[in-house]
Amino acid sequence: MGKDELRQLLDDVKNNKVEVGEALNILKDLPYEDLGFAMLDHHRALRKGFPEVVFCQGKTVDQVARIFDALCGGRRSILGTRATKEAFEAVQGVYPDAVYHELSRTIVVHRGEPPVKKGNILLMSAGTADIPVAEEAAVTAEIMGNHVERAYDVGVAGIHRLLDKLDLIRWADVIIVVAGMEGALASVVGGLADQPIIAVPTSVGYGASFNGLAALLCMLNSCATGVSVVNIDNGFGAAAMANAITRMIEQKVGAALMEVEESNSPSGTGLRDIKRANV
Known part of the structure; x- marks a missing residue:
């Protein structure tokens, strides 16, 4: 309930x-x-x-x-x-x-x-093979009430494809980066964006990728700031974390707007009551 x-x-x-x-x-x-x-x-x-x-x-x-x-x-x-x-x-x-x-x-x-849309989440995948995990994250983020945009197959092997997505990157409140192989995309996006980056390693790759372990370790060792990492193939976990961030943003913005309205109210009493009711 x-x-x-x-x-x-x-x-x-x-x-x-x-x-x-x-x-x-x-x-x-x-x-x-x-x-x-x-x-x-x-x-x-x-x-x-x-x-x-x-x-x-x-x-x-x-x-x-x-x-x-x-x-x-x-x-x-x-x-x-x-x-x-x-x-x-x-x-x-x-x-x-x-x-x-x-x-x-x-x-x-x-x-x-349908839930009122509360946040902008960008899903990025390094390759087409990573899309199933990215789509798990996308469907999860959408049903939880977020605006979701997708930028797929923008891995570092053709980095010009990523640079064409700078407007989308700037649009997002949170970015989920899904990558297999060596998992380098999360670090590159982390160097371009100031938003929280949630990196999802996938089990996609040849033998030395060890079913996603190589991408996981690469993401954990990222020198880019603001990059967090979830478990291998865990698109759901990434979306749940992104939703927690957008939900917190929504609550903080709502509280700030309430403070502004309260300060402009003659008495402020009714607005304070509303605020308490929404806690």
Whole structure:
């Protein structure tokens, strides 16, 4: 349950639109629900701003479908990662409007109003072979409520392709750089941009790349400032971190605007009340 859902429920109880007993029944699964094989964290949207994400790899198709069925109540949009086509078909049997992104291997079930876009995230990949990981990050960032732009196949082997993307680089609040082989793209972008860079090494490469270890070590040893690194092929983790940054920016900007409005208000009392309500 997200903040908007909980606020609406409390307003409905206050306005006698929902009985207290009915509200208690709705809240009975907070903070978690025991399915026997999984403990679903229904409280995560309140803490983190987005519901629990389903990591589908290693789960049976029936388990994936049952988890989606339990999570998709109310107005929550749910994301599943590392999903097979068979897992998607099982979810689609429960939610016919479910969408499968084959390249990124993600399942999305949209519920409620689309989130208000809060941040600009640029996805960059060194090569075409890195795009599946980049797309996992892109789909994740989008469903979490961000503007997402893509600049793919701009690796250092043809660096002029990267320099053509300087306007996009300047547009972004956060940049996610996805690269395999030697992983050099993250350092180059880090030398061009003043925004936070989240580097994602991929397992793409010949034998000495050691399934992404070479790119991981290269990114960890970057001399460019402002570059952080997530695990190999972890597009989701990069997007979740980028979303945390844009969410923090949104909150800080919102608080600053509230301060300005409050200072221009004759009494300021009402605005302070609004601010407290949004904490």
